[in-house]
Amino acid sequence: MSVNSSGWLRKTLSHVPQYVIAIVVSIIIIYPILIAVLGGFKTSGELFNSPFSLPEDWVLDNYQHVLGLSSFWRQLFNSTVVMTGTVVLATFSASLAAFVFARMSFRGRDAIFNVFMIGLLFPIMVAILPLYILMRQMELLNNLLGLVLVEAAFQLSGMILILRGFFRSLPRELEDATYIDGGGAFTFLWYVLLPLSGPALAANAALAMVFSWNMLFLPLLALNDEILYTLPLGTMQFFGQYMANWARLMAFIVLAMLPAVIFYLLAERHIVSGLTGGALKG
């Protein structure tokens, strides 16, 4: 027993340098966020003079002001609409396509698959200006549907790659059983494959959500009407308006990041496996 506990002690002590470094890095990560959270409870003067300390008087005014802004809630709503639409549309069309690539064989299959994989070769940002021109031609500017279509389209390549890998890994017997029971392709996909693909779908959806939720460049070009602003665009606008009032700005960004942070703490596993499992083992 004593041997064990001294072994445990030695082990813990040998980790001390690792903990010191990990804690220092953690502080560097948390520090700007903490300044913002506390800053929201200060006056701008106090924020500048003593940013590190706890607020002398906890000022609730800044947070209350932001929570009372109808534009803030509207932007939250718009971002939610675009994100939901993007995830649903991308997941739906990518699952159907991935199913074809994973479970059917026909001539030209690999060629078509490779065309879809072109999307992995360049990020959406490099195509923003051409996308703006196209959206204007299709009268999709100033329209949340336009954002949904474009953002979903740019999620397809990655999703198809990951889902195809997952669909392939499921045993063929499942398929035979479905057809013997008289089911068709859609029955198999909907009632057998997708319910079994929960982890892969969740990982994909989580990544698409982060992508859509944080997107600034596309809405910046495509949206003129303030009523339609998404949260990142609204954040940028608020930044321009309140540059002189940093405490209020801090309150805004803290409240604006809250949904993403909560989502992250709940779905960290899915986000991480989307990035690692999918990318490496797809």
Add this chain to the structure above:
Amino acid sequence: MQNISQYRTEPGKKRGRGSSYLNQPLVIILFLLPAAILFLTFVLFPIVQAAYISLFKWNGLGPLEDFIGAKNFIRMFEHEPFRQALTHVLVIIVLSVTVQLPLALGLAILIGRKLPGRAFFRTIFFLPYIISEAITAILWSFIFNPRFAASDVINSLLDTLLPFFKPGPWLGDPSKALSAIFIVLTWKYFGLHMILYVAGLQDIPIEIEEAASIDGANSVQTLRFVTIPMLARTIYLSIYMSVLGSIQQFDLVWLMTEGGPVNASEVLTTYMYRHGFVSFRLGYGSSVAVVLFLICLVFSLVYQGVFMRREYAGRAD
């Protein structure tokens, strides 16, 4: 399963492997249709159209008729700010690969597979990745703000550490703006790469490293000759994501410096936005987009061809 007998007696239905039922052209076409429409319309077509528009001088309003051939491209490469933007992106790529990624790898090995409490640290290190670029930019604009005490702290700290360092405003000083942006990029993205490395490390059987140390390798040798070579796939992927990520960076730069002061932090995307969109020169902007696309495409194809063949080639079956 009770339907097996039914199935067997049903006339006209093919027997044998179930998948034969599925290989109907109609099913294939219907299933591929939604993805194909979205992908062709919004991913491939815009680039093709941009290649066409890039040959015109066009303010985006009138008809497309002022054909000028390759003049947009010639003008672009003669334009000093464009060459600066290109250089800045290269600088960010080189810094990312030589500073940010080794840092991420080091931390991944440090908290790696055994440290108790590693999940907690992983959660914190990855946190900045999910915070939007817009919010990140504002957070750091505040920290770099010369009126704010934290700016003094950073300045005096670096002043003691680096002999050649001159304290001053970060975002307002042309010699420091790009470094400031790189600091923020590192803060935001090292966690992503660390997560990749941690996942890669988990796939290495610990017995292999133990065998190396039994054979007399010290920990540096084990790292150098066993761990890092076995992480090669992950490292290639991480570099790939880092390069594409550096090329597409817009939000942080635009909100923190707008590419300034005096183009000191201009990157390709902010250049495209400023000289293509803001100034209503959509023909010129399209040519910038085409160059950006080609840079990504050539890089991706060459890089994947050389380093990552296995990842995207798919399984042969």
